[in-house]
Amino acid sequence: MSEPRSLPATPETSPWDTTEYWGPTDPEQHPAVRLVRERFPDAFQEVVVFRDEVTIRVARPALREVVDFLRTHPELRYNHLTDITAVDMLYLRERPRFDVVVQLYSIPRRQRLRVKCGVDDGEMVPSLVPIFAGANWLERECYDMFGIIFEGHPDLRRILLPEDWDEGHPLRKDYPLRGYRDYVQPGYESPAPRIRGTLRRPGP
Amino acid sequence: MTVQVLVFWLLALVAILGALGVVAARNPIHSAIGLVLSFLNVAAIYLIARAEFLAVVQVIVYAGAVIVLVVFVTMLVHPDDLPEFHGRRPLRIATGLVLGLALLAEVSAAILAHGLRGTPGPWTDDTIAAVGGNTRALGQVLYSDFMLAIQLTALLLLAATIGAIALARPEAVSERLAAARRVMTISLAHPRGLDQPALPAALPEPQNGRVKEAGGGRPIVLARTADEFTEQPAWGEWRAR
């Protein structure tokens, strides 16, 4: 698996960079980064700081252990799971295709942290449900929208789309904006014509 | 006086039809309706016999409560759970009918043949009116001569209610709930380890917020800064209870 190319951060001085909401902006002093690097030397891959946000990228199999470590370690105590989501990195890098993003927040220390891990299509991500009860629906939504399977999830079924939705997972980049099937709106005979065809990516 | 007899026979006829309805109806609810019909007519007959109190009690107790209870049970109970009392039907109907008719002929012959012997009592219409109506008269007699009977009936009713409650007590739902809770954890995926911060018995003092009595006997804690109540939630005495 080639080294995942992360997004080059274009640092610009802005008022947003000075806030300490995500912990010290210098990665070395950040407690979470330091402790995770010590605890999981092989799984720890990279840390990115953009605006005041600190993002740790870990290897996929170690996701659950890292998050559990972040939650239970007395010095870190990230005990509030804010969000789990995924990003389809189809146009931004070669492999792995998806990024599962876990947003954590420590209520006692009032600090946020983001943990990411790369997932390929069809690979299983260790589910965070045994650690956070709040992860249940968030992971079901990731599965529903991206097709990422969470191993250990008690009840992985579609949450937003109807159970019998057979057209794949809509938030993937290769899923056309108006879906595969052309629906005839009530009151019309033929479906609306597709003007712009499939999604063309305008250049940067 | 013939009007009285005419009305009596009319009511009697409807009462008998109701009773037949009870026996003949296929659906128990229909037979219950037949029963109510016949009881109401019998109550009307009591009115003719100037036993108003009896008529009203009959309507309230019998038609209003007992049969409603029976209808309740008919609706609650699964039909094929009911204990079976009789096997095949056709032969039984025949014997029942024949027996019934024979008995009816016999009894009515006896009634018509012999008059009634008994010493006429003191309670004629005018004496009842003097006392102030059937109810007052009943009351006086009831609470003078039949005091013992009243106590016994009271005891009987008490025993009946206690018995009914003991018999029909529904299974406690709580332990079924606990069982279901172990099984039923659909979107309730439980975190394995749940850090349980040791919670103090008393409500922690708000560092620089205040406790405001917010009505309904319930305090609300107002925190002014973001640091208080993050380690220890404002959750003291509730837990201790």
Next chain:
Amino acid sequence: MIDFSQPTPVILSEVRQISPTRRELVLNMGPQHPSTHGVLRVRLTLEGETVIACDPVIGYLHRGVEKLGESHRYAQFVPWTDRTDYVAAPSNNLGYVLAVEKLCGIQAPERAQYWRMIMAELTRIASHLVWLGTHALDIGALSVSLYTFRDRELILDIFEKFCGARLTTNMMEIGGFSREIPPDLPEMVREFCRYFPKAIRQYEDLLTENPIWLARTKGVGVIEPEVAINYGLTGACLRGSGVNYDVRKAMPYLLYDRIDFEVPLGTHGDVYDRYLVRIEEMRQSIRIIEQCLDQVPTDGPLMAYESQYVIPPHKNVMTTAEDMQRHFIWVIKGFSPPKGEVYHAVEHSKGELGYYIVSDGSPIPYRLRIRSPDFVNLQSLPYMAQGAMLADIVALIGTIDIVLGSVDR
């Protein structure tokens, strides 16, 4: 407490096999149910009157907002944010706009920030009024909803005066406000702040000491603090259980650190506590608005025109060539913020509303994720519903305060 040792929980469908002798009644409180606040369907497994299991089924109002976000320019997406939580539109605008501003590294001028805080707090009150009205209506108090909607009209009039729309306001733009603030708006808001505490007293007279209201809400739907944290609840659901987490206090955005206000916390974590917390939040919002009105500079720019990500001021567009050309590009091609990913959260009336934006340098966001508070809060319904009575489900749905637009996105 719930027995947490269960390794792998069982999916609902298998329940039937486990109890062959008795089939529980599975009741569908269907999507068109009058008291499920829109199109939420709850599948209840009942044992007589007690609820054994409850499985909310959502997605009936799913419009694929996030997919749309990945095919619209940054500025075009703002109207979509109104329609996620259609009861508190300006707060949604604020959440998205702040996230994009953080991405671009720009900040609105002080006057605009004050007005944003005023609009956000007014939306909080309007949203809480809708919640209180429908919550009381579900539990049976008919007239409270009439009073709350009457008072909400005053707030909608303020919105209408400011941005022309009552519900889908679309008032905030990246960089501040493009419209000038009508001169008599501050007086109108001050008038509302003078009137509203009396209205809150009216609601409290109707409900707070009402013995039947207490009987229906006290001890119902109790969530312990550690369970609330574990479920990731935010907003009144979390604060009702006594945990102090309010984004305005924990991570002050805009100018909340200059405002002195208090965060109400419940002590018992039941439906009654969340009711008290939200009522107190409305009072605190009034305090915030009054302080903002006192501190807001009466004149000054409303838009961060100096930044290249923001639309040039209208009067320059007609006069200077350079601004006309920049305006033309801004409208046609849109601005392209720097590469990177950003997550910014706002204290919405329902909880923490967060926008996570991944930008690849193009004028169209690469990934736009809306962390909606009531989607996460609704997960606690099965936990609260277990062991509750059938008639309580309506109260539990009300206490979580969900709007299906933001749950389904």
Next chain:
Amino acid sequence: MEWQRLIVSYIVGFVLLNVLLGLMAYMTWFERRVLARMQHRVGPNRTGPFGLLQPIADGIKLLAKEDIVPANADRLVFLVAPLLSFALAPLGAAVIPFGDTLHLFGIDIPLLVADINVAVLYVLALGSVGVYGIILGGYASGNRYSLLGALRSTAQVISYELVLGLSLVGVLILSGSLSLQDILREQQRSLVLGPLTLPNWYILSQPLAFALFLIAAVAETNRAPFDLPEAETELVAGYFTEYSGFRFSFYFLAEYINMIVVSLLAATLFLGGIDGPIADGVWWLAIKALFFLFFYVWLRATLPRFRYDQLMGLAWKVLLPLALLNIALTGLVRLWGIGAL
């Protein structure tokens, strides 16, 4: 002579029935207007001045509505049940004295349809048989949820009927007779308590019984805070959801007639029906009954709904013991003749 009295009482009964039906129609209008005023809105005012033609409009609308009988319904019982509860409701008014006997064209017309000396029990009997309207309606509509709703409301009506009966026993002990005419005469005696001479209304000597009667009456007619079975339509169907059109309105109109009858009863039993400070007469009864009707609407506007188990708990654990306590106290007072009661 026998026939003449019969015909006269028949005519009085007929007049009373029509007046009652008229009152019932305008009770719907009264409730909607008062409820609206309490909720800061106006209420029906389009149909005629102050919306006075609204009840007629509603009536026509309901008549025009299609009357569906569900497939697996028990046809005959389904059709009869609403009639049963509608027919039984106005009978209660037969025992309420509306005034002294009138002497018109030489015939003395008693403003009271039937002075039977078990009047109070008669009203209770009507209440208990009225339950069949609900239970058969729920059963006949065939679907499981309406049956569930029917069972719930029947259980509620029966429990509160018990409380109603026991709360009246207190009044009966004081008045010594079951007939409303005597109770009324008893209340017209003036009660001399030191300086002030109060009318001997039973609300003064029986406040607890009055409160119990009121609560039980509200629960008996499935109104205001006790209307969970109707609210069941939100969750589980109430007993009349399968009904539609005019048949459905039978249940609702029966509810309104019950409200009027119970208000008249309460006025007669506790506030000395036609007895008023200046001139006795049916207008006093009307004012008092109107107060009770206003009280019904007032409850509906303000109070939230009880949950089912709280509702039943209240009846058996709170109201019943209170009623028994009240009977004991009144008995003791009557036994030792304390005061001029």
Next chain:
Amino acid sequence: MTELSATHFLLLSAALFIIGMVGVLTRRNVLVIFMCIELMLNAVNVSLIGFAWELHQLTGQIFALFVIAVAAAEAVVGLGIVMALTRRTDTVDIDELRQLRE
């Protein structure tokens, strides 16, 4: 047959009693049998009232009163037993209702 006398009441009572008895003998459903028993008790009441009417005595009515009380108690306990019996085979679940179709 002109004067309303006890014989009228006795005839009605006999008729009702016999119908009740036939019902008890022929019907299968325990609840209908229950109703027939109530019918027979009611027939007894009618005859008691008949005697009270004929002999101008109240004792008949008082006995009728006691019969009603006893019948109510008996009905309560009887239905309690029926409920308990059904519980043993399958719970009487309020939501597992079925209308009884013979």
